């Protein structure tokens with residue numbers, strides 16, 4: 144299963160994602176330069192975290208106009224697998240591949256810490272290696288990670304089961320105290336209507352090896368490969 148990691152000016156988690164795919168997951172991976180519009184035949188695109196274009200104007204709002212993003216949007220609309228992490232999630236909402244928006248944390252703080260997440264569904268290409276209701280720990284690192292959407296959109300994504308991860312406490316309870324950034328409904332990650340595009344604020348690539356203090360993130364990458372090898376790729 145061939146992965147592509149998009150690189151914008153200001154991306155800073157691109158090499159971490161590449162490393163996990165290459166050395167831990169042991170799958171083929173290539174970088175996709177923002178200025179090119181060639182997806183190199185990849186099966187899954189990762190839009191990594193960082194500060195694309197310095198977060199000017201609004202996070203993700205400039206990156207969304209990069210030549211590569213035209214192809215990423217086409218790919219997603221045709222059912223291609225896309226994973227947007229942190230700034231990647233922000234870019235995917237700006238590009239219209241995911242509903243809602245990420246705004247500045249109400250605390251006005253850049254939050255860099257471990258967060259507990261509850262896995263809401265285990266029947267998707269991104270979460271089949273987890274169990275439903277599983278509590279996992281994944282680091283967050285962002286200043287603009289507060290998920291918002293209008294009431295109608297929020298109801299639609301909840302009714303459709305598009306929320307895959309919610310911030311919770313160590314016991315898996317969804318509480319305001321466990322919410323690091325004021326996201327509506329404690330939302331940490333959502334998929335699109337069709338289920339092939341995931342955006343999440345926490346960083347699975349930062350907890351995919353024991354030496355980094357945890358491997359919960361690796362299950363997400365493994366889910367993609369399992370789903371692909373299980374028939375989706377043929």
Ligand SMILES: NC(=O)CC[C@H](N)C(=O)O
Nearest residue numbers: 192193229230285286287
């Ligand atoms: N780690 C990241 O991707 C940072 C995300 C974004 N630039 C923010 O601060 O909100």
